Amino acid sequence: MERMFVVALLLLTTHAVLAIAAGPSVIIVGAGFSGISAAKTLSDAGIKDFLILEATDHIGGRIHKTNFAGINVEKGANWVEGVNGTEVNPIWVMANELKLRRFYSDYDNISSNTYNQEGGLYGSSEVGKAIEESESIHSDGEKLSARLPPSGRSDISILTMQRLKNHVPTSALDMVVDYYSYDYEFAEPPRVTSLQNTVPLPTFARFGESVYFVADQRGYESVVYHVAHQFLSTDKASGAINDPRLKLNKVVRHISQSSTGVTVTTEDGSVYKADYVMVSVSIGVLQTKLIKFEPDLPSWKILAVYQFDMAVYTKIFLKFPYTFWPEGTGTEFFLYASERRGYYPVWQQFEKQYPGANVLLVTVTDEESRRIEQQSDEETKAEAMEVLKKMFGPNIPDATDILVPRWWSDRFYKGTFSNWPIGVNRYEYDQIRAPVGRIYFTGEHTSEHYNGYVHGAYLAGIDSANIMIKCIKHGFCKVQIKDKDS
Numbered sequence: 373m374e375r376m377f378v379v380a381l382l383l384l385t386t387h388a389v390l391a392i393a394a395g396p397s398v399i400i401v402g403a404g405f406s407g408i409s410a411a412k413t414l415s416d417a418g419i420k421d422f423l424i425l426e427a428t429d430h431i432g433g434r435i436h437k438t439n440f441a442g443i444n445v446e447k448g449a450n451w452v453e454g455v456n457g458t459e460v461n462p463i464w465v466m467a468n469e470l471k472l473r474r475f476y477s478d479y480d481n482i483s484s485n486t487y488n489q490e491g492g493l494y495g496s497s498e499v500g501k502a503i504e505e506s507e508s509i510h511s512d513g514e515k516l517s518a519r520l521p522p523s524g525r526s527d528i529s530i531l532t533m534q535r536l537k538n539h540v541p542t543s544a545l546d547m548v549v550d551y552y553s554y555d556y557e558f559a560e561p562p563r564v565t566s567l568q569n570t571v572p573l574p575t576f577a578r579f580g581e582s583v584y585f586v587a588d589q590r591g592y593e594s595v596v597y598h599v600a601h602q603f604l605s606t607d608k609a610s611g612a613i614n615d616p617r618l619k620l621n622k623v624v625r626h627i628s629q630s631s632t633g634v635t636v637t638t639e640d641g642s643v644y645k646a647d648y649v650m651v652s653v654s655i656g657v658l659q660t661k662l663i664k665f666e667p668d669l670p671s672w673k674i675l676a677v678y679q680f681d682m683a684v685y686t687k688i689f690l691k692f693p694y695t696f697w698p699e700g701t702g703t704e705f706f707l708y709a710s711e712r713r714g715y716y717p718v719w720q721q722f723e724k725q726y727p728g729a730n731v732l733l734v735t736v737t738d739e740e741s742r743r744i745e746q747q748s749d750e751e752t753k754a755e756a757m758e759v760l761k762k763m764f765g766p767n768i769p770d771a772t773d774i775l776v777p778r779w780w781s782d783r784f785y786k787g788t789f790s791n792w793p794i795g796v797n798r799y800e801y802d803q804i805r806a807p808v809g810r811i812y813f814t815g816e817h818t819s820e821h822y823n824g825y826v827h828g829a830y831l832a833g834i835d836s837a838n839i840m841i842k843c844i845k846h847g848f849c850k851v852q853i854k855d856k857d858s
């Protein structure tokens with residue numbers, strides 16, 4: 373009798389093991405870098421029964437090249453940020469493996485390349501002083517940040533820190549230096565950005581202070597394809613991914629879950645069922661109703677998602693018949709100091725990156741981005757030309773072409789990258805990533821330390837997949853989030 377029981381139990385166990393070997397199945401929503409890296413991590417762990425649903429016609433998401441006046445430029449991510457530090461940035465490793473064409477960004481000489489609102493350069497010692505002062509306030513801010521309690525309850529904005537140090541930028545020059553130090557990185561002003569969570573920034577503290585500009589005709593997206601090719605089948609002749617587990621042009625609109633599984637419905641009416649789902653869409657998209665969850669996400673989750681910021685960073689490319697700006701060592705970056713903070717402030721010329729193309733890049737963010745997205749490209753071109761004429765005189769040629777990416781208006785992005793606002797503590801941040809039943813979350817906005825970056829997206833994909841794997845394979849499904857008061 374006892375023996376019989378043992379046999380039956382053994383049979384049962386074998387059966388259960390077989391069932392696990394056949395499943396589980398996972399649907400990944402979004403084929404940006406985090407979605408691709410999550411899928412690769414699942415695949416490496418033996419979970420090969422997955423389906424990636426991507427809304428657009430390409431993988432890579434916010435890492436995306438586009439043809440502009442005959443050259444491929446990056447309308448999304450452009451730099452490998454955080455190089456030459458104590459830890460190695462995994463994206464830097466890929467860039468080396470792929471021999472991506474890339475250029476060290478040298479901002480050292482910016483004090484000699486800062487223009488007055490009405491034209492003419494500021495004296496380099498005057499700008500140098502403004503930069504030094506800003507940097508010294510910043511390092512004071514680092515010390516202050518280190519003394520804030522980990523609960524986050526006493527977090528302050530970068531602007532509050534500046535007020536405490538009696539340094540609030542008000543002149544056109546101080547404002548453009550301030551913009552270049554903060555907005556140009558975070559795409560939101562110091563008034564918004566959390567001191568505790570961005571000063572110092574883990575990306576630069578760990579991976580190094582250097583940033584490298586990728587200007588490769590294959591596109592920065594090569595890093596995403598590099599990872600994708602390692603686990604998705606590829607057509608030998610064309611090099612195109614032809615894996616049936618990747619489905620492009622599939623806009624997910626509905627995700628429902630029950631105790632037994634998930635059902636995902638796309639805009640074209642297709643219905644997919646799986647055991648789990650991994651959602652990798654941007655936090656901007658999560659803040660809209662593009663995807664309906666059923667049952668609704670719990671309120672702790674919704675609050676965490678809605679509190680974080682999706683910032684907007686707009687890279688406007690302009691093409692000219694010939695160059696009229698300074699070239700040579702130490703001239704790549706230049707600033708325009710307007711009384712209107714953030715008005716066409718940071719410029720870059722590409723004599724090294726795109727020789728002979730006669731292309732300039734000007735970057736705007738936040739409110740200027742939103743304003744510019746809503747006007748015609750002709751209007752934007754006219755504004756940019758007016759600023760260029762202030763800097764270089766009235767006799768410069770008109771731009772022959774302009775590229776204005778519209779990430780904020782795009783329902784699949786709703787902005788460019790997340791920024792950590794004042795008032796969100798670590799506990800609330802971790803809740804953005806926390807799974808809800810069978811629904812898991814990834815994306816740069818869930819990255820442990822590197823939200824907003826390419827490496828953040830890549831590493832977040834690995835981390836979120838590992839959280840799922842731990843649950844599926846080892847039964848550890850309860851995610852530990854440190855309490856805000858600990």
Ligand SMILES: Cc1cc2nc3c(=O)[nH]c(=O)nc-3n(C[C@H](O)[C@H](O)[C@H](O)COP(=O)(O)OP(=O)(O)OC[C@H]3O[C@@H](n4cnc5c(N)ncnc54)[C@H](O)[C@@H]3O)c2cc1C
Nearest residue numbers: 402404405406427433434449450451624788815816826829
């Ligand atoms: C203009 C700009 C400049 C940047 N500059 C830099 C830089 O220089 N250096 C740097 O490190 N980082 C930079 N970043 C940030 C970096 O690009 C992102 O952090 C990273 O690419 C995000 O990857 P992700 O997988 O989290 O999100 P995404 O790339 O947004 O991937 C999510 C995917 O989900 C898809 N999707 C959305 N909705 C749906 C839906 N309903 N159904 C199915 N699919 C959907 C999207 O199409 C997308 O492909 C920049 C970003 C932008 C936009």
Ligand SMILES: *[C@@H]1O[C@H](CO)[C@@H](O)[C@H](O)[C@H]1NC(C)=O
Nearest residue numbers: 455456457476580582583584
């Ligand atoms: C790192 O720094 C060293 C010394 O400053 C420099 O020579 C080298 O080129 C840098 N390397 C990278 C990858 O930036």
Ligand SMILES: *[C@@H]1O[C@H](CO)[C@@H](O)[C@H](O)[C@H]1NC(C)=O
Nearest residue numbers: 481484485698700701702703
């Ligand atoms: C700095 O920029 C100025 C003005 O563009 C230029 O003349 C000078 O050569 C540059 N200096 C260095 C060290 O690159």
